[in-house]
Amino acid sequence: MSIEKIWVLAEVADGAPTSTTLELLTQARSMSPTVAAVTWGTETPSVAGTLGDFGAASVYDVGDLDGALPGAPVAGAIAALIGSGDRPDVILIPASYDGRDIAGRLSVKIDSPVITNVVGLTVDGDEVRSQHGLFGGAQVATARFTGERPWIFVVRAKSFTAESAGGAAATVTAAPAPDLGASNAAKVKARHVEERTGPKLDEAEVVVSGGRGLGAAENYAMIDELAKLLHGAAGASRAIVDAGWVPYSHQVGQTGKTVKPTLYIACGISGATQHLVGMKGSKNIIAINKDRDAPIFSVADLGIVGDVHKVVPKLIEALKARG
Amino acid sequence: MNVVVCVKQIPDPAAPQALDPETRTLVRQGKLILDDSDAYGVEMGLQLADQAGGDVVTLVSMAPNGETSGLRTALAMGADKAILVSDDAIKGSDALSTAKVLAKAIERAEPDLIIAATESTDGYTGTFPVQLAELLGLPSITFAKKVAVGDGKVVVDRQTEAGYDEVECPLPAVVTVTAGVVEPRYPSFKGIMAAKSKPLEQLTVADLGLDASQVGPVGSRQEVTDVTAADERAAGEIVEDEGDGFEYVIRFLEQLKLV
Ligand SMILES: Cc1cc2nc3c(=O)[nH]c(=O)nc-3n(C[C@H](O)[C@H](O)[C@H](O)COP(=O)(O)OP(=O)(O)OC[C@H]3O[C@@H](n4cnc5c(N)ncnc54)[C@H](O)[C@@H]3O)c2cc1C
Ligand SMILES: Nc1ncnc2c1ncn2[C@@H]1O[C@H](COP(=O)(O)O)[C@@H](O)[C@H]1O
Numbered sequence: 001m002s003i004e005k006i007w008v009l010a011e012v013a014d015g016a017p018t019s020t021t022l023e024l025l026t027q028a029r030s031m032s033p034t035v036a037a038v039t040w041g042t043e044t045p046s047v048a049g050t051l052g053d054f055g056a057a058s059v060y061d062v063g064d065l066d067g068a069l070p071g072a073p074v075a076g077a078i079a080a081l082i083g084s085g086d087r088p089d090v091i092l093i094p095a096s097y098d099g100r101d102i103a104g105r106l107s108v109k110i111d112s113p114v115i116t117n118v119v120g121l122t123v124d125g126d127e128v129r130s131q132h133g134l135f136g137g138a139q140v141a142t143a144r145f146t147g148e149r150p151w152i153f154v155v156r157a158k159s160f161t162a163e164s165a166g167g168a169a170a171t172v173t174a175a176p177a178p179d180l181g182a183s184n185a186a187k188v189k190a191r192h193v194e195e196r197t198g199p200k201l202d203e204a205e206v207v208v209s210g211g212r213g214l215g216a217a218e219n220y221a222m223i224d225e226l227a228k229l230l231h232g233a234a235g236a237s238r239a240i241v242d243a244g245w246v247p248y249s250h251q252v253g254q255t256g257k258t259v260k261p262t263l264y265i266a267c268g269i270s271g272a273t274q275h276l277v278g279m280k281g282s283k284n285i286i287a288i289n290k291d292r293d294a295p296i297f298s299v300a301d302l303g304i305v306g307d308v309h310k311v312v313p314k315l316i317e318a319l320k321a322r323g
Numbered sequence: 324m325n326v327v328v329c330v331k332q333i334p335d336p337a338a339p340q341a342l343d344p345e346t347r348t349l350v351r352q353g354k355l356i357l358d359d360s361d362a363y364g365v366e367m368g369l370q371l372a373d374q375a376g377g378d379v380v381t382l383v384s385m386a387p388n389g390e391t392s393g394l395r396t397a398l399a400m401g402a403d404k405a406i407l408v409s410d411d412a413i414k415g416s417d418a419l420s421t422a423k424v425l426a427k428a429i430e431r432a433e434p435d436l437i438i439a440a441t442e443s444t445d446g447y448t449g450t451f452p453v454q455l456a457e458l459l460g461l462p463s464i465t466f467a468k469k470v471a472v473g474d475g476k477v478v479v480d481r482q483t484e485a486g487y488d489e490v491e492c493p494l495p496a497v498v499t500v501t502a503g504v505v506e507p508r509y510p511s512f513k514g515i516m517a518a519k520s521k522p523l524e525q526l527t528v529a530d531l532g533l534d535a536s537q538v539g540p541v542g543s544r545q546e547v548t549d550v551t552a553a554d555e556r557a558a559g560e561i562v563e564d565e566g567d568g569f570e571y572v573i574r575f576l577e578q579l580k581l582v
Contacts, residue, residue, distance in 0.1 A: 013484060069481075069490060071453060071463065097466050097483060104418075104453030113419045113544050116448040129548065135340065140553050141347065147544030154450070185462040186492035189478075194486040206581060230581060242503030248468070248482050254447060255501070263579055265572075284579060285559075286572060292561070299556050302575050306564025315569040322582060 001126050003032045007078070007088040007150075009099060010037040010051055010059065017047050019202070020094040022054045022162035024155060028092055029055035029165060031123045036088070037170060040065055040074050044172055052170035054162065060175035071101030072184040073177035078102075079109035080178050082150065089149045090128055092121075095156045103154045105183075115143055116154040128153075136273030136295075137280045157202065157258040158281065194247050199233050201250065206232025207261045207282070209252055210240060211275075213268020213289060213308055217245035222312050223267060229319045235259065235279075237269045253278035268308045271296025288312065324378045324472070324494075327432050328368040328402065329425065329439040329452070330361040332386040332393030336444050346415060346540070347547035349445055355386060357393035360440035362507035363500050365397045368438050370505060371472050379403050381432045385424055387414050391523060398518035399510030406432065410527045412535040417543035418446070422454035424538055427531035429459070436477060437497045441466050449499075456497035463497040464490050468504055 006028040010021045017025075021037075028035045037051045040062035051059050062077040078091070091106070093099045095117065107114045120131030120140075130153055132141045145151045177184070201207065208230065210223035220240070227234040235257070236250040252259055254274035264282035269275060271287070271294055279285070280299055287300035288311050297303040304311055332355035334340070341350045357365075365382070372378035382397050382405040394405045406428050413424060429437060437456075442449035449465075456463035468487060469480035477496050480487045510518070528535055536542060562571055576582045 069464065071465075072457075075457075097481075100449045101453050101463070101465055104450035105457045107419050107450065108422070108454050108457035111419075113417050114448070114450050115545055116418075116450060133553070134342075134550065137553055139550055141547050141550045143545060143547045145545050154448075181460065182493075183457060183460050183462055186464050186490055186496070188488045188490050190489040191483070192486040192488070196485075230576070238502065244503070247486070248501075249485065255442060263576075263581060280556075284575070285556075286575060288568070288572075292563075297559070297561055300561070301556075301559040302571060303559055303561035304564050304568040304571060305561060306568045310566075311564055311568045311572075314566075315572050318569055318573055319582065 003089045003123050003128065005034045005036070005088045006032040006090045006092060008035065008037050008056065009091070009093040009102060010039040010047070010056070011094055011096060011098065012039060012041055012043055012047055015043055015046065017050050018094065019162060020096065020155070020157045023158065023160040024092045024094060025051065025054040025056055026162045027121060027160040031121065031128070032089065036060060038062070038074070038078055038175070040070055048172050049169040052167045053164050055165045055167055056170040057167070059170040059172050061172050063174060063176050067187045068184055069101065069186040069188065070098045071105050072180050074102045075105030075109055076177040076180045076184070077175045078106055081175055082110055087150060089151070091150050091152045093152065093154045095154050100154060103152055107152055110150070112148065112150060112152055113145070114152045114154060115145065118153045118155040119159045121153065121155070133277055136276035158260050194249055198228060199231070201233040201235055201252070202257045202259055204233035205261055206230040206263045207235050207252070207259050207279070208232055208265045208267065209235035209237065209269060210267050211237035211269030212239040214240065215309070217243070219309070220245055222316060225316055226265070226312060229316065232261070237275050266296050267312055269296055270294050271299065324372070324375050324435045325433055326368045326372050326378055326380045327429050327434040327437045328361070328364045328380060328382050328397070329437065330365060330382050330384050330393060330397050331358040331443045332356065332384055332390050333358045333443065333445040342550060347550050348415065355390045355393055357396040358440065358444050360442065360444050360502060361397070363502055363504050364438040364440050365400050365402060366505045366507040367470055367500050369401045371436070371470065375472065381406065383425055383428050383432070385409070385413060385421055389525060394523060395518050396510060398521045399514040400508055401514060404522040406524045406526065408526050408528070408531065412528050413538050415540040415543060416538045417545060418448045418451040419454055420538040420542040422451050422458055424528060424531060424533060426455055426458040427533060428526060429455070435494045436472060437495070439497065439499050441499045441501050452497055452499045461495055461497055462492040464492060465499040467498050467500050470498055470500065470504070
């Protein structure tokens, strides 16, 4: 049984499908002749064009969730479709907050395991093989399902490159969630959006990140300043997010954002495996760390063994002098 | 209120990690420790219990070889009792099979609130807690960075891409906490001594009324087929800063035409 049908969970943010959604649609259409998207919210008619452009012939619309967290209702809707006999071979889900919730709920509803942290996918005859980074990406594991389809894969951001296929707008089919009782009781009461200036962390050409080596919260200002001078975005290790120096939206790594900029500058970051998986794919990496043995140097194209408090201010001064 | 905290016991992440050549999964032998990710959940459970008063904090863990050292650490922090599911059949279980097992164990504790970490250090699937919630028919709120309980409901600040959402749901519910939500306490000497005599119930898969075919490699229905070394990055240039470190950076930026 070859791969005939793939469903991609399509997430929408700020009125457009997320970049991971488009990456997954691009990958799905190289794996299977039929690709459909599953989405929710009130903006489906306006994103159907983009979803079609990237490869979805049709889109199942769960509709407005009335403030519910998407996990239960979206999984409920997908399970209902499958229950009615519409069975995909593969379901691709972005490794996002809501994506993981939906994957977990769906896996129980259809009693199908989930393979997570996928960074590559290949079709091998009747099988799909998934690739995974181990030990911070030093090794690559290949995995496969041995049971019944549909196979659920949760895929990390930036595992594939999104390319438009020039397809027509996807046809929209309503796929409302069935009544789910208590499991659907989590409701969003208010949303808080943090102010951001400059490019988005996961889209910036240059990312400058700071870690515990900065010593104190106020020293993060130099990371912001350097990022601004390079028209880039400022990132962080989890250590300083946990310490409350910067908001979580700055975090790069396993639990944070995956970035692949032209240049990544790591300042006072040791290079733990969970940090490396989020930035190792950067085209160029500069590391500034006072410990010559810090693991971050193993992925650096340029490593400066030195004190961030000395190197970074001089760098900022030199960049300012150039205007 | 009955609070259940899921705690995973894992090989010390600071120790060198190895893969089993047969199954190509992480070797989980030797002494296991309390996953650091779960120390936050234990602390959160204890704080919520303290606030409400008269609450019971029960730890639940599934681990091979009757391993209890991680549970003892969490009991020493102040949890009241623990349930361990250990059985040869569970080796090689994936997140879904683990959730099937622990759902049965957790039902016994009649929980009002179940706390887990957003993801474990060694498995990091992040799907187990939601699978557990679905199996128990409960609502769940993942990625909590602030948790409050009262009036039969739980109110959470949940991290999002852009900031955070205030999310609410009635109890019983499953909540997953992120690192840094609270500052985990260190077990005191008194706590460590007290932990030795706290109730620790050990169960097998059969005790929970489950069939061995639902767990382990058979239940997991997935396998790692091979592991290879990733393409290595070409070694970079490493220089000591003699006051001129920034000049190397400037030259690098020039090469990339970023300045
Ligand atoms: C499940 C899980 C998920 C995780 N997810 C993430 C994630 O998404 N992102 C992430 O980053 N981490 C993550 N971590 C945490 C990770 O393991 C590390 O703890 C963290 O990345 C360390 O941050 P750091 O490099 O800033 O701090 P440290 O490891 O403490 O390193 C600080 C570095 O600064 C250097 N330094 C000190 N002073 C100076 C100075 N004056 N000048 C120059 N250098 C100096 C030191 O030599 C050291 O190398 C995760 C962990 C787990 C268990
Ligand atoms: N074997 C286990 N025993 C107890 N809790 C677990 C177990 N596996 C997962 N959990 C809980 O679920 C969280 C997420 O795990 P994971 O799905 O492995 O990322 C963990 O941090 C624990 O809180």
